[in-house]
Amino acid sequence: MTIQQIQTLIVDDEKYSREELIFLLDSYPEITIVGQASTGQEAVAKIMELKPDLLFLDIEMPGMTGTEVASVLKEMQTPPIVIFATAYPQFAIEAFQVQAKGYLLKPVDEKQLAETIQHIKALINMTQTQENPESTNGKLALEAEGTIQFLEPKKVLYVYRDDKNTKVVTSEQLFETKLTLKELEARLTSFSFFRVHKSYLVNTHYITEMDAWFNGAYQLSIAGTEEKIPVSRNYVKPLRAKIEL
Template sequence: MEQLRRLWPELKLVAECEDGASALEQLAETQPDIAFLDIRMPGISGIEVARSLSELSPRTQVVFVTAYDQYAIDAFEQGAMDYLLKPVSDERLLATRERILSRLPSTRQDDAVLERLLQRLGPSQGAAERPPLAWITASNGRETQLIMLEDVAYFRADNKYTTVVTAAGESLLRTPLRELLEVLDPQHFRQIHRSTIVNMKAVAAVSRDDTGRGVLRLRGRTETLVVSQPFMSLFRGM
């Protein structure tokens, strides 16, 4: 909690709990905007607490904090805003803070604390906008994986599926590229070809081949990606 207070001094702490039962009591009483839940708590687990929130405190956003990554799928199924693995770095916690700020509803702007938080969003991020995805679920054989979008290098259309490419390998999505474009953060993910969406953070360099086509070289990867002519304007000045 000291790390959270240091990185987010505007945040008002309303309760700290040692076990799941007291967490449920405090959530019902205080109705907080955000709950940071440890998954392994004495008695009632953090996952079970989150399942009860739809009745106890439906407006509360949940961030799970744990030392165990095997609970990620369960956390995602409970609608978790984020999933933090201990030890949590300052950079990772700051990213969670920004994600929370983008989800705080505007209907409570009369609260002084929330007004200060919402000012950080800037005028371009209206409260009515749907926040970009943070996680996706994809298949790899019989295994369902939870993939953080910041780890994705690119998406590639593959017949009726979409292939998700990360440093860890490739997985399959049933979501077509056109639907992904509607929910991905446009500041980070751009379409460069009718069959490819790239994470701009993964781009190391752009050039043209002998035929004049645009070619992207990616950080830490050997393959290159072709850029269709209509999308070359994205890379002017690089």
């Protein structure tokens, strides 16, 4: 499987919901729809047959629920990435307890879907890099004022967007680059970086504390700096799922 072709299965007992999501996903050339299922039992059978990379899964379905399907998938050697798509926000905690990697509320918001697809691509890139560890030996090249500085990713504490520039922060120095946060996210995901806010990437190795802030958002304490890093509420549960044992 390559990052340009993510084999995807859509599971929802409502035909309209399946068709709407397929329509929205048509904008992403890297997504290939390999099948649909309308029940949990049918989903399990098709997963075993088609071995998709990605599963968009409804939760409330007659018979076998989406979380029950996800629990079965945990026993697979190489389970698909699970993204729940549901009209019921109260199932969020239960979804992440069965190792879901994302949670979309129906009707699906296009911006949230775009962020989810970006997250999926980063997860797949990380998995591929872990399978080929020699690809993690590179250094981050930062061009500034006619020079190119090479930085070891493990020394970076966090990265953030400031107006038109991107700042790369280590415990000793601050670097500027014209690379976008999205470009840096693609390059750094395999080095344990995680997007916690639309303007911040954090090296999860340096996270020491997460404090409640307001409206479901949090702030991170990072070893090596006194700065507090904001965590948007949409990223709190995926972040905890990534860093907690």
